[in-house]
Amino acid sequence: MNIDAARVRRESLRWYLILALYNARPEELCEEIIQGTMRAIYPDVSAMEVRQQLDYLADRELVKLRKEPSGRWWGDLTRIGTDLAEYTIDCEPGIARPTKYWAS
């Protein structure tokens, strides 16, 4: 079975974004910290890549984005995003949320 590395990376990045925003609750998180956190996990990740995934998550209404006119983005988890991070709801395809391995 071939593994689509780009897909794994993209979907993992989305999950890590949700984790970062979950850890930052109840405040929203500014883009610099998000980018720095993602770079700590994927050293070669680009700012555009992170923004694309943030935008995807915003389209799925998991994340609320506040785009400042100066260009800086702020992210905050929505109720659905928090439920997803807390394993309260099922995860639809597109986000590499692992199974709840610590509960079994």
Added chain:
Amino acid sequence: MRVEMELWHLITLLLAFFSCVGVFGRLLLGQFEKRQQERFAAQEVARKEAQAHWDERFASLDNSAKEWARVERDFLEFKAVLPMTYVIRDDYVRNQTVIEAKLDALALRLENAQLKGKL
């Protein structure tokens, strides 16, 4: 009308006139002196009041400066203790997310190894 007087009358009259002038002059000078004394006394009272005011003011400024120095020292101590007590929010978010990402990756590897029958 013709007035005639003896010399000693004239002398007595002049003496009386000058005595009168002298008495009036002395009264006048006495009044001057009294007013001046009152004025000086009032100035002295005002000066003392102003002095007390400025003493109080400088003392309060001095106390204020001491208080500011204390606040500044307390703040510097607080800044010195801060890194030992608190973690910056950015660091917390990054570290926590990285740890969770590593845990997830580890769980995935274990799962894969189990599926391959290596464990």
